[in-house]
Amino acid sequence: MILNPESEVLETLAKSILLAARTAPKTKGVDDIITALVEKEDIENLASAMEKLAYEKGEGFSFLKRDAGNLINAGAVVLIGVKTSGVAGLNCGACGFKTCAEMLGQQKVEADFKGPNCMLKYVDLGIAVGAAAAKAKDFCIDNRVMYSIGAAARVSGLLDVDVAFGIPLSVTGKNIFFDRK
16 A cells, blocks of 8 residues: 555645646747756755745745745746747737837846847746646646746746746645645
């Protein structure tokens, strides 16, 4: 008999969660989504990067330390980001510029994320992250979409993307990502 074997399948299910992100619809069929399964040895480095960000950003960013604690206690972590290869070419103005060419001519800002980018690429990212969170829910895996994990993955160089989000996963009797202090 194997007692409590559910945690043994978490890594396999995390890959299925990333599959949902990969197959989510993309603007004009162009896939600029980057996915990753964070390995155990990288989780500590990522949590340290989150704590460093909290210190650097100062007051109002203590949630980064709290999220680092959630990360350490997670059974697995997936990252979903976008590294834009261009624009949709629709001149829609959603990025804040009149034309795609005007947006592309802007100096990129390096902060937690890198931009500006085509807004439709951000929409693609949101759809991919939503698909991943929905798949985690389908598997009854506790999860939470976190800006903090994605930002730390990007600024620490763990993931080469423009914008990212992290989704920690947990299979315990109580959702560790809820009722946080």
